[in-house]
Structure formats: structure tokens, C-alpha cells
Amino acid sequence: MSILGQMLIGSRHKTGTSKPIQAVNPRTNERLEPTFAGGTAADVAEAAQLAWAAFDTFRNTAPEKRARFLESCAEQILALGETLIKRASLESGLPLVRIEGERNRTVAQLRLFAEVVRAGDYLDLRIDQALPERQPLPRPDLRYRMIPLGPVAVFGASNFPLAFSVAGGDTASAFAAGCPVVVKAHSAHPGTSALVGRAIQKAVAASELPEGVFSLLFGSGNEVGAELVKHPLIKAVGFTGSRSGGTALMEIAANRPEPIPMYAEMSSINPVFLMPGALAARGDSMARNLVGSLTMGAGQFCTNPGLIVGIEGPDLDSFIQVAAQALDGIAAQTMLTPGIYAAYTQSLMALQGHPATQTLALGQTELGPNQCRAAVLNASAQSFINDHTLRDEVFGAAALVVSCRDVQDFVRVAESLEGQLTATLQLDRSDYAQASRLLTVLERKAGRILCNGYPTGVEVSHAMVHGGPFPATSDGRSTSVGAAAINRFLRPVCYQDLPGELVPEALRSENPLGFRRLINGRVDG
Numbered sequence: 383m384s385i386l387g388q389m390l391i392g393s394r395h396k397t398g399t400s401k402p403i404q405a406v407n408p409r410t411n412e413r414l415e416p417t418f419a420g421g422t423a424a425d426v427a428e429a430a431q432l433a434w435a436a437f438d439t440f441r442n443t444a445p446e447k448r449a450r451f452l453e454s455c456a457e458q459i460l461a462l463g464e465t466l467i468k469r470a471s472l473e474s475g476l477p478l479v480r481i482e483g484e485r486n487r488t489v490a491q492l493r494l495f496a497e498v499v500r501a502g503d504y505l506d507l508r509i510d511q512a513l514p515e516r517q518p519l520p521r522p523d524l525r526y527r528m529i530p531l532g533p534v535a536v537f538g539a540s541n542f543p544l545a546f547s548v549a550g551g552d553t554a555s556a557f558a559a560g561c562p563v564v565v566k567a568h569s570a571h572p573g574t575s576a577l578v579g580r581a582i583q584k585a586v587a588a589s590e591l592p593e594g595v596f597s598l599l600f601g602s603g604n605e606v607g608a609e610l611v612k613h614p615l616i617k618a619v620g621f622t623g624s625r626s627g628g629t630a631l632m633e634i635a636a637n638r639p640e641p642i643p644m645y646a647e648m649s650s651i652n653p654v655f656l657m658p659g660a661l662a663a664r665g666d667s668m669a670r671n672l673v674g675s676l677t678m679g680a681g682q683f684c685t686n687p688g689l690i691v692g693i694e695g696p697d698l699d700s701f702i703q704v705a706a707q708a709l710d711g712i713a714a715q716t717m718l719t720p721g722i723y724a725a726y727t728q729s730l731m732a733l734q735g736h737p738a739t740q741t742l743a744l745g746q747t748e749l750g751p752n753q754c755r756a757a758v759l760n761a762s763a764q765s766f767i768n769d770h771t772l773r774d775e776v777f778g779a780a781a782l783v784v785s786c787r788d789v790q791d792f793v794r795v796a797e798s799l800e801g802q803l804t805a806t807l808q809l810d811r812s813d814y815a816q817a818s819r820l821l822t823v824l825e826r827k828a829g830r831i832l833c834n835g836y837p838t839g840v841e842v843s844h845a846m847v848h849g850g851p852f853p854a855t856s857d858g859r860s861t862s863v864g865a866a867a868i869n870r871f872l873r874p875v876c877y878q879d880l881p882g883e884l885v886p887e888a889l890r891s892e893n894p895l896g897f898r899r900l901i902n903g904r905v906d907g
């Protein structure tokens with residue numbers, strides 16, 4: 383499939399009329415063909431109107447039809463074959479093998495959501511049967527289900543050109559809920575976005591769904607994104623990116639005449655606590671594994687371990703020594719975009735220049751453009767607690783080791799943290815009592831707590847939470863990865879005393895769809 387440089391508005395291709403975007407190969411700084419003319423407010427309106435026109439039909443599709451549509455999206459993406467893999471690697475600087483893995487994850491996410499739709503549990507069906515004889519007042523017949531919110535705007539992420547972009551987790555969960563989607567492509571990978579967009583466009587047509595179920599817009603300089611979030615027919619937003627971008631869009635979403643939910647995943651330093659028993663028993667292997675997690679993909683993961691907390695003394699010294707040796711062998715890696723590289727260099731220089739930090743170890747120097755040289759720095763717990771700038775995310779392979787005097791300091795460091803996507807405890811049995819106190823704090827701070835693991839690598843499954851209090855996300859009540867991500871795009875409706883013929887199929891007394899339901903507070907089926 384060739385890359386046309388056009389937006390997709392429903393079933394049509396449309397050439398934009400605003401400032402063009404051109405992808406850059408971050409390995410060479412060469413521009414990649416073609417150019418993608420950006421969209422305007424008029425294109426946003428056209429896509430949103432089509433999405434709204436498609437909404438009622440799409441949301442009322444039978445579960446099997448919607449599940450097959452999700453599977454068809456997966457098949458069409460696989461059919462793009464090497465063209466997609468090569469283009470995504472060129473535009474992102476990510477190795478082919480990583481892109482292949484990400485494509486498989488994208489396809490698996492779509493298939494997981496197909497199963498979620500078939501199972502029907504997301505509808506949270508409840509029936510409270512009428513009690514006409516109840517005294518002093520009869521109880522009406524009450525039937526409850528979740529319905530989709532309406533068209534969703536999705537912002538593609540720079541760091542996951544497939545799994546968190548055009549057909550990524552936000553889009554898959556919105557489709558599963560029954561919401562049409564308008565994607566604002568990330569300007570770093572327009573070619574990848576166009577290819578995946580056409581795959582979805584084909585799946586919409588093959589599934590005989592209304593064309594407005596999916597549109598893809600391009601645009602840089604914030605205009606298209608801001609217009610999309612402002613548009614009255616857009617009813618929710620999914621975003622992964624910077625804290626500044628996420629908070630700017632949160633403000634737009636909240637200040638609309640009709641405010642809408644905005645699910646932004648933004649910034650997290652993912653603390654790892656080295657409990658003393660574990661540090662003494664296996665500090666060396668922990669150091670090597672942590673360096674592996676820190677430097678994977680040039681550290682450009684939202685779950686990258688940017689903060690390592692330990693108790694000062696010979697065990698931490700030895701941990702740092704092994705980590706430094708491991709880091710010494712790590713080659714500099716190409717970052718996603720020149721802008722992300724510039725932001726990394728600037729943030730790292732600021733951290734290195736901070737009077738309270740020392741640079742403990744560096745990876746190998748850069749050999750090409752936009753390469754991330756990994757770094758591990760050190761600061762005391764007191765400095766870390768006193769100065770919030772030490773708690774800012776550095777997006778890339780840089781971590782700060784915070785030295786504590788004792789485990790009480792662990793609790794104080796944890797209390798000083800903002801909301802996090804993850805928090806990790808490296809612990810042995812001898813650490814359980816102290817870990818239990820820390821857990822109470824970490825539950826308040828993070829969306830996922832790991833023991834003896836490393837935060838990079840997020841399982842896509844039913845029990846996963848990839849969320850957390852602000853600024854990890856804009857709404858800590860949700861997850862953007864895993865089956866529960868569908869809940870972001872749903873709201874409950876209760877039907878009181880509706881005649882049987884008008885009751886939605888899933889709530890009919892005879893249960894024609896065979897879904898699990900709560901009848902008078904008890905699980906049925």
C-alpha cells in the first residue's frame with residue numbers, strides 16, 4: 383500500500399490546506415516523503431459530524447458484529463506486512479524487532495477487546511425486579527446498563543507509533559464501547575498513521591459500518607488538536623504525551639460549554655524501592671536488571687524507572703558500582719524525534735547542574751544524531767524531598783538514585799511523590815513488615831504496584847491498570863491499558879418501568895444474549 387499524504391475523513395481521502403507535516407528519520411535527520419498537509423477547523427467539524435451521524439448505528443450494532451469489526455481491524459493491520467514495519471521504524475528510529483512486537487501487541491489489544499464485547503460484562507447489567515406489593519411503597523422495575531459516550535478524539539502517542547496511536551489502546555477500547563473515533567495523528571509518524579488509518583477505513587467498509595466510525599486528521603501547531611477537543615460533537619478524549627500538552631487539553635475539555643472527560647496519560651518517574659533485605663541479598667542482579675529496564679528503548683517508556691530509592695551504606699555503594707559498570711556498556715540509542723532528544727539533553731543537563739546531584743555513571747557517548755546517552759545520578763532523600771524539580775520526569779534513559787538514612791526516609795520520599803503509573807518494591811521476606819507500611823502510601827500514589835519486577839513491559843489483560851493519580855494521568859479512576867480501559871468511554875443509564883418490548887435486548891427478562899447480570903443484587907448466569 384502506498385502512502386498518500388492525505389487525511390481520511392470517513393470513507394474519503396482529503397488533502398489538507400494548512401501547514402504541511404513531514405516525518406524525519408531521527409537516525410539521519412533526513413526528511414521522509416510524502417508531505418502531509420494539515421487539517422483545519424473545517425476538517426475537524428466534518429469528521430466530528432460524520433462521527434456523530436454514525437454513532438447511533440454503531441453503538442446499536444450486535445456484539446458479534448462489533449467484535450468482528452475489531453478483529454477485521456487487526457487483520458487489515460497484519461495485511462500491511464513489512465510496509466508498515468519498515469515505515470514505523472524509519473519514522474521512529476525504533477528497531478524493526480521492537481516495531482514487530484508492538485504490531486503484535488496492537489493486534490492482540492484489538493482481539494482482546496473483541497472478546498470483551500462478546501462477553502458483555504462491560505455493560506454491567508443490573509435488574510431490580512418490580513415489587514408491586516412492597517409497603518409502604520411499591521418498587522418500580524429498574525434496569526441498568528452502560529452505554530457509550532459518543533465520538534471520541536484520540537491523540538496518537540510519539541513513543542508507541544502503533545500500540546498507542548491510530549489503532550492503539552484508546553481507539554480499540556473506544557470502538558469496543560461503541561464510540562466512533564477521530565484520531566489526531568502524531569506529527570512524528572504520519573506515514574505509519576496513514577497506513578494504519580487506511581487499514582481501519584477498509585475494516586469499516588468491510589464490516590458495512592457507517593463511514594463516520596473512523597476519521598484520521600493531521601495537523602501540527604496544536605490547532606487541529608485544540609479544535610477537536612473543543613468540538614461539541616466530540617464527547618471524550620484519549621491522550622498520551624507531555625504534561626504540558628495534556629494539561630492544556632484538560633483545560634480546553636473542562637472549559638467547554640459542555641465539559642467532557644479527558645483521559646490524558648502524561649508523566650511518571652516510576653519509583654523503585656530497594657528494601658534492605660533484598661539489596662543485601664541480590665543487589666548486583668537488581669542493578670543489572672534495573673539498568674536493562676532503564677535503557678530499554680532509550681528509556682522512552684512511560685513506565686521507565688526514573689527513581690531508585692535505597693539506604694546509604696555498603697550495599698547501596700555496591701549496587702551503584704554494578705549499575706555503573708552495566709551502564710558503561712550501553713550504547714547511546716536514537717530517540718524518537720529531534721524534539722524529544724533536545725528535551726532529554728536539556729532536562730539531563732539541568733539535573734546534572736543541580737547543586738544537590740552528583741552524576742554517578744554515564745552510558746556510551748553519542749555516535750549519531752538524536753542519540754540518548756544513558757545516565758544515573760544521585761541525590762540525598764532530604765534534597766529530593768525539599769526540591770520538587772528533582773521529582774520531574776526526564777523522558778529518556780536517566781535515573782536518579784535517592785539515598786536514604788533509613789526505611790522511615792522511604793516513607794517520606796514516597797509521601798513527597800506526585801501520582802505515578804507504577805511503584806516497585808524489591809523485597810525479600812525479611813522486608814515484609816517495612817514494606818507493608820510503605821505499601822499503604824504507595825497505594826495512594828500509584829496505579830500499579832510491582833514486587834521484584836521491573837516496571838517496563840505492561841501486560842495487556844483484564845486486571846491491568848495503567849493509570850494513577852495526576853500527573854500520571856488526568857483521571858486516576860481509569861486505566862488506558864487492558865480490558866478495563868473500555869470503562870472510560872461508558873456511562874450508566876437506568877430504565878424505570880420500560881415496557882418489555884422497549885427494553886434493550888441485553889436487559890430483557892429472557893436474557894436473549896446470555897450475558898451475566900445482577901438480578902436483585904445477585905449474579906445470575
Ligand code: NAP
Binds near residue numbers: 605608
Ligand atoms: P506532546 O508534545 O504532548 O504532543 C502529543 C500530541 O498532543 C501531539 O499530537 C500534539 O499536537 C498534541 N498537543 C500537545 N499540546 C497541545 C496543545 N496545547 N493543544 C493541542 N494539541 C496539543 O508530546 P510528544 O510530542 O509525544 O512528546 C513530547 C514530550 O512528551 C516528551 O519529551 C516527553 O517528555 C513527553 N512524553 C511522555 C510520555 C509518557 O508516557 N509519560 C509519552 C510520550 C511523551 P501538535 O503536533 O499539533 O503539537
